[in-house]
Amino acid sequence: MPLMKPAAIHAFYARLRDALPEPKTELEYATPYQLLVAVVLSAQATDVGVNRATRSLVEKVKTPQQMIALGDAKLKDHVKSIGLFRNKAKNVMALSRLLIEHHGGEVPHDRAALEALPGVGRKTASVVLNVAFGEKTIAVDTHIFRVANRTGLAPGKTPLAVELGLEKRVPEPYVQHAHHWLILHGRYVCKARKPDCPSCVVRDLCRYKAKTTVG
Ligand code: SF4
Numbered sequence: 001m002p003l004m005k006p007a008a009i010h011a012f013y014a015r016l017r018d019a020l021p022e023p024k025t026e027l028e029y030a031t032p033y034q035l036l037v038a039v040v041l042s043a044q045a046t047d048v049g050v051n052r053a054t055r056s057l058v059e060k061v062k063t064p065q066q067m068i069a070l071g072d073a074k075l076k077d078h079v080k081s082i083g084l085f086r087n088k089a090k091n092v093m094a095l096s097r098l099l100i101e102h103h104g105g106e107v108p109h110d111r112a113a114l115e116a117l118p119g120v121g122r123k124t125a126s127v128v129l130n131v132a133f134g135e136k137t138i139a140v141d142t143h144i145f146r147v148a149n150r151t152g153l154a155p156g157k158t159p160l161a162v163e164l165g166l167e168k169r170v171p172e173p174y175v176q177h178a179h180h181w182l183i184l185h186g187r188y189v190c191k192a193r194k195p196d197c198p199s200c201v202v203r204d205l206c207r208y209k210a211k212t213t214v215g
Helices: 006-019 032-041 047-060 064-070 072-079 085-103 111-115 122-131 142-151 159-169 178-188
Strands: none
Touching (some): 032 047, 032 085, 032 122, 047 072, 064 085, 111 122, 142 159
């Protein structure tokens, strides 16, 4: 896949920004801790499914201390509609204990400390750093991986290669929100099976050879 040229990359992000100036995560949360829990629960699940399961939890549990007080059995009961819920609940309880023991019950603003938590990998840490702390990270999920490769924004064989390529090439004004624009573009327009190329705002900039047509 050919690499998109810098001027086209600039125009690409400018158009996504014009369509959605203030993009937000679709996960529902009120505190950084709730965001961290939601992201851990969302692995291989949809944001809609996670929101449905956590809505009643979010009202009761705002801190790791409240999660410990709730207990493993009740947490599982709340999240049992989410895939892999047993393992995810175990990780949420363990990371809550670690946050209390090592971070005064706060979510650390630090990649290494985040990635040391159970169930938290590079992608989850990147989402928390970007959404909760405004860091300029781009967490590469399946949607961003596809969009970056199809369009030529940052072709790469692995999520890490795509992440580094995107971060290197994204122009400064768009760094903060690039993650959300790309996820939403992949989720709703540049879809896996049949991208909606005819109504895509970056169609003329995209380098994908197999663009779909009307009909
Ligand atoms: S033109 Fe098609 S392939 Fe390219 S970004 Fe838009 S939807 Fe995706």
